[in-house]
Amino acid sequence: MDDAAHPALPPDDDDPAGRWRAFGVWLERTYLAKGMTRRDLERASGVQYSTLQRLEDGGRNEAGDWRLPNPSDATLQRLASALGVPVAEVYERAGGRARDRNAGSKIARPRRQQELEDRLATVEAQLAEVLERLGGDEETPEPGRGREAG
Numbered sequence: 469m470d471d472a473a474h475p476a477l478p479p480d481d482d483d484p485a486g487r488w489r490a491f492g493v494w495l496e497r498t499y500l501a502k503g504m505t506r507r508d509l510e511r512a513s514g515v516q517y518s519t520l521q522r523l524e525d526g527g528r529n530e531a532g533d534w535r536l537p538n539p540s541d542a543t544l545q546r547l548a549s550a551l552g553v554p555v556a557e558v559y560e561r562a563g564g565r566a567r568d569r570n571a572g573s574k575i576a577r578p579r580r581q582q583e584l585e586d587r588l589a590t591v592e593a594q595l596a597e598v599l600e601r602l603g604g605d606e607e608t609p610e611p612g613r614g615r616e617a618g
Contacts, residue, residue, distance in 0.1 A: 484563070487562075488523075491526070491561050491562055492526045495524055495547070496524050509547075522537050538569075540566055
C-alpha cells in the first residue's frame, strides 16, 4: 500500500468521519503488515467480513445517508486480539470505548431508534390529550413508561 496515498491520520474527536477513515486505513495497514487478508482477519477475529469492510471504509451508505461505524467494545477487543495489538490502542484509534464514543451523540444512534422515540413521544402526547378530554380523572403515565394494567 502506498503510504503517501493513505497517510496515517490521527484520531480527531471533532471529526468523527475523519477519525473512522483514519481507523480504516490503520486497520487495513495493520492486517496487511501481518500478511493477512480481510478474510483472514474475519476468521481470526470472528468479526463479520461486512463489518470489517464498513470499518475500513469509515462507514456505509444507507438509504442515501452516510452512516458511521459503531462497533461494540467486544468487536474492537476481538480485532485487537486477532491483530496482536493492545486493546487500548484500538480503543484510542476508535475514539474510546463505545459508551465514551457515543456519549451525547446522535451520530451513533440508529435512525430507526430515533424515529421510534419520536413516534413514542407523539403517541404519549396524544394519550395525555385524550385523557384530558375524558375528564382527566386518570393520571397521565410518565413518558416512556406506558400505562400499567390495573
